[in-house]
Amino acid sequence: MSAQLRRSTAFAAIILSASLVAACGSGEGPASRAAVEIGGESGTELAERQVLRRGNGAEPQSLDPHKSEGVPESNLQRDLYEGLVSSGPGGEVMPGVAESWEISEDGTVYTFQLRDNARWSNGDPVTAEDFEYSLRRSVDPATLSNYGIMLRPILNAAEVIAGELPPEELGVRAVDSRTLEITLGNYTPYFLGVLSHSAAFPVHRPTVETYGDRWARPGRLVSNGAFQLQDWVVQSHIQLVRNPYYWDTDNVRLEEVWYYPIENQSTELQRYRANELDMTSDLPYRQLRWIRENLADELVISDYLGVYYYGLNVTREPFRNNRALRQALNLAINRERLTSQVTGAGEVPAYGYVPAVAGGYVQQTPEWAAWTQAEREAEARRLFEEAGYSVDQPLRLQILYNTHENHRTIAVAISSMWNEVLGIQTELVNEEWKVYLETRRSKQTTQVFRAGWIGDYNDAFTFAELMHSASAMNDSGWDHPPYDELLARAAAERDPGRRVEYLQAAERELLQEVPLIPIYFYVTKRVVKPWVGGYQPHIQDYIYSRDLYILKH
């Protein structure tokens, strides 16, 4: 069985590379031939059939918004459900089911006014009690939610998740059917942003209580978003249709949205080129050049709230108590060359850790970011020697990454840069996703590991908290009291300006100590057919289908 397992993984890898090879260097597809008169004479004429077909990565784990965590699930859930608030292209908070809200002077009590015309897809009104029930359900340990932890800012949420208090003790209260009051444990400036996350979406209580674990299915699922579930064939497609009871349904133009689970990005691109998809979820790196040459008008690249970095395990040799070595490795990476020649989708070289697009934050960069690469390399060599290594005392390192073509390419590039500048001998180790997570987490054998983080909400804190010494995701094992102290101060600070200053000071501390090496800031990359109207990039890649429409073509 284990041989079988490994073989199937190997198969997957081979399929991937084979299809990559096959899809390169082919001629014109029907897609490029079909480009005629988009949008009729006026250019804005709508197509008769308002049907959108979206590539969506993996098969969703669940359509229950409290039981899933991945990107494919959240794309679907944003169409199916609507939270108290929604999110604009720059991550700004927009009204959702709540039409307005008030925040108490100390910033800990939020009072939401729900719109009176918000309805579930079966016609029931969406009430404050629905939200009270849903938020409690999301943090109730019996729900087995893996993202209920997003609601931690709410009073008593952590205790409820830990099973120390009953869900009824959560700081959420329906004052009347249209007024919801949420009390926070502490002042949390990014809290409204959390409410557009699927962990805060409402679920229809009678449906959940009638069907238990099996309610999120066609014919049963009742939702309150712009669309409702029509059909779900696992591993094939999910069909959503317009929810006629949605409060803003007059402004929704799509009648149907079809989501296709396609893990392999090359396969997804092929189906896009064969006109079976209107937009993809991602693109294969290796075909970017071809896409730039042949589908340039359909390529959309935009900022994404995420950072790609190399973590350094500071609990073990050689990085333990060796800041000079960590900094030498940091300086020796030529990020401009990496992003222009290796990744090439427009990724932004990262010298700091928090992405520049994070709301209300000014990115921190170390002093050496302004140096030339030659100066950085000279300093890297000096620090490397200071750390006790030289040509006669070469360093051997292991880079761990999860099996993926893109990660391998980057690891090869970085190891050659390290070798060129510092004479380091690196060994590349790749492990399948679940194995890699376990290895990383155990901190026993890792030295350098590839990692990435996409912000859960639009605030620098989602990045900063990762490296707190108590964070379960701090796989560097970094334990730096001044950093923890700054985060604690930021969390307790009421003044937004001073709070940001604490976070910035924390980031400077991190950049100084180098428990991780930032490499680049992510971009979203996809192809979108020219007849898809209303497409607006979003920094968290929240593409709501209700904003989209199909032009005549």
Place this chain on the structure above:
Amino acid sequence: MLRYTLSRLLGAIPTLLILIALAFFMIRVAPGGPFDSERALPPEIEANLRAAYHLDEPLIQQFGRYLGGLLRGDFGPSFQYKDFTVTELIGTGFPVSLRLGGSAILLALLIGVTAGTIAALRQNTRTDYSVMAVSMTGISIPNFVMAPLLILLFAVTLGWLPAGGWGGGAWNHMLLPVVALALPQIAYISRLTRGSMIEVLRSNFVRTARAQGLPERTIILRYALKPALLPVVSYLGPAAAAVITGSVVIEQIFGVPGLGRYFVQGALNRDYTLVMGVVVFYGVLIILFNLLVDLLYALLDPKVKY
């Protein structure tokens, strides 16, 4: 024959038990677990999850629980696809895989036997050489190379057929995956048929038939084909296994919602119950299919008696 069938079925039980035990323990030995994810779970939630799926019990107790479930036809809940049970997933995936695999085997038999027979009749002519050359290519090119090439040609460049998806089993969606899956089998079957047909055509009863002046058509179709097909029939068992293995790859490439895809995704996600379900289900299927082939053999070959 009934006795034979029964004893074969009884004999399959230990085989199945060993298969289940191996699969059960080995997937749990594989590093990484179903609940590992990039955002670490709060320990309380992870403990609850483990309890909900009975992963907190001793392994042997879990195994007993699993076997008990199997006896009731219950494969357990899927770890990954939380809205479904494994039984439901197999129930939706298997008809698709059956249709795909069945069509591929039928196509392989139809074309393979025809091509092999023609090649045998025209032994050492240009027709023979070209059939054998094509089938050699078919065997040598693995389907994970063939499939993307087919997609590129027929879906992307020519635009005749869809590049993927199942379309509820519409013929145009089925064509490419069936062909990709059948190609290596066509190649193998045509070589087998050719070889055994050549042998049969040299045998005494064919010579006698010819001497009696029977038309060539009758000789081939009525007398020669049946014994010539024996090796093909015994190959059907391995062919079914090969088609099942092949479908794991083909379904992934074409996005066909069958069992093979569940197997790959289940293994990667450490969806213990789903992987187990597919393994057990396919195990039973292959055992039954091999039995069927042996019984069919008795019908075709008068020398075989059970």
